[in-house]
Amino acid sequence: MMKLAVSGKGGVGKTTFAALLIRTLNDQGKHVLAIDADPDANLAAALGISDSDKITPIAEMKELIYERTEAKPGSIGGFFKLNPIVDDLPDSLSAKLDNIKLMRLGSVKKGGSGCLCPESTLLRALVTHIVLMRDEVVIMDMEAGIEHLGRATASAVDKLIVVTEPGRRSIDTAGHIKKLAAEIGLKNIAVVGNKIRSQKDEDFLKKHLSDFEFLGFLPYDNALIEADLNGISPYDVDSPSKAIVKDMIFKL
Ligand SMILES: Nc1ncnc2c1ncn2[C@@H]1O[C@H](COP(=O)(O)OP(=O)(O)OP(=O)(O)O)[C@@H](O)[C@H]1O
Ligand SMILES: [Mg+2]
Secondary structure, eight states: OOEEEEEOSTTSSHHHHHHHHHHHHHHTTOOEEEEEOOTTOOHHHHHTOTTGGGOOOGGGOHHHHHHHHTOOTTOSSOOOOSSOOOTTHHHHSOEEETTEEEEEOOOOOOOTTOOOOHHHHHHHHHHHHHHHHOOSEEEEEOOSSOTTOOHHHHTTOSEEEEEEOSSHHHHHHHHHHHHHHHHTTOOOEEEEEEEEOSHHHHHHHHHHTTTSEEEEEEEOOHHHHHHHHTTOOGGGSOOTHHHHHHHHHHHO
């Protein structure tokens, strides 16, 4: 089953796009494991999961982290397991909506030279397990980087989708993400152009990202902004993006 990661500059529409993708797949009868890997985002809300603000991120589940890694609470630099058991977590710790299971990863505070701590070890083990072993569709809503992915998982990710909007910084970020992806051996990257107002916008992205594959373009749409303001899933409002996303899935 397809494993997709969604990345891009802050605010370009990663979560909106991921939510549309996940809900469409769900409507097509697919089982989807949705991973919210962006600490600032709320994929659950965008999916229309109720009480989404009450979902505790895995990184904050101290008891679980200590239990699985056998780390001693409060001890710094102590010994802990580098291969904690995580196989049961996607089923037991996910929020559910229809055939969608959602997990919030949360964030790990980094110590200077990249942290090797129980929290990050558990998250890494979990993401590796999900990407390599789960047999449903997996969609990961990431931040402007691809931090949670590593060499072990890169080859199992079918596509890294970089959401972009017509703007310089969004393009710069796309280039940066491509570099990060290449470093871990992830070569299958595609771009989605979002918030497109005119042919000019589309041409701008095509021109500046000419070395990327384009999955498609989504129009700038007030209905999506309204949905966000009203706490409604972008999938539950009338929007031309829904048909376009369906078409993208067909292409994938
Ligand atoms: N096609 C679109 N047209 C108009 N507004 C859009 C479109 N797509 C997303 N938006 C709006 O842009 C804002 C940011 O969207 P979203 O939260 O999906 O971005 P993000 O990349 O996930 O942001 P973050 O980096 O904060 O996680 C929201 O208000 C959303 O409604
Ligand atoms: Mg987001």
